[in-house]
Amino acid sequence: MSVDLKLDRNHDLALSKGNDVVLIDGLQRVRQQIKVTLLTFLGEWFLDNTWGVPYLEKIMVKSPNRAEIENVVRAKVRDVPGVMAVPNVQVEIDAQARQGRITLDDIQTNEGPVTVSVTR
Numbered sequence: 550m551s552v553d554l555k556l557d558r559n560h561d562l563a564l565s566k567g568n569d570v571v572l573i574d575g576l577q578r579v580r581q582q583i584k585v586t587l588l589t590f591l592g593e594w595f596l597d598n599t600w601g602v603p604y605l606e607k608i609m610v611k612s613p614n615r616a617e618i619e620n621v622v623r624a625k626v627r628d629v630p631g632v633m634a635v636p637n638v639q640v641e642i643d644a645q646a647r648q649g650r651i652t653l654d655d656i657q658t659n660e661g662p663v664t665v666s667v668t669r
Contacts, residue, residue, distance in 0.1 A: 551630060553578045560588070576660040579631040586629055587622070587651060587667045601625075604669060608649065615640055622651055626665075633657045 555563040555571040563571045573581065589601040602608070602625050608618050619638040626635045634657040641650040652666040 551578060553581060556581060556585070560585075576658065576663055579629065579658045579660055580663045580665060582629050583626055583632065583653070583656065583663070583665045584667060586625055587665070588669070608669075609647075613642060615642075622653070626653060626656065631658045631660060633659060 552572045552574045555573045555577075557563045565571055587602060591601040591603040591606065592598040593601050603621060607613075607621050618640050622638050622640070623635045626632055635653060636657070637654040639650075639652040639654070641652075643649070648668060650666065650668045652664070654664050656663050656665065
């Protein structure tokens with residue numbers, strides 16, 4: 550069984566009332582790891598510059614290819630430990646606001662189905 554440090558809604562370490570770090574496992578861990586993966590730009594982590602989503606290279610481009618974006622997101626999420634299948638990828642792009650929303654419904658994990666949504 551894998552565990553992870555719990556992050557709060559601001560992506561800082563979640564602390565208990567006694568100021569201890571909080572560990573998570575199961576479906577909560579898988580959901581958090583998917584979200585962290587989707588919020589990380591390719592090359593952002595100095596220890597592994599091959600980890601992350603290629604937002605600048607493939608997604609935040611002048612004429613984005615929706616099918617390619619969905620394939621890139623699906624592949625990155627499938628690489629998360631515990632994820633078995635990513636059947637639905639929804640991408641909403643707001644060119645005016647320069648924002649995008651990625652919603653993954655019914656991700657199949659070894660802990661059960663989960664839905665994740667992130668805005669970039």
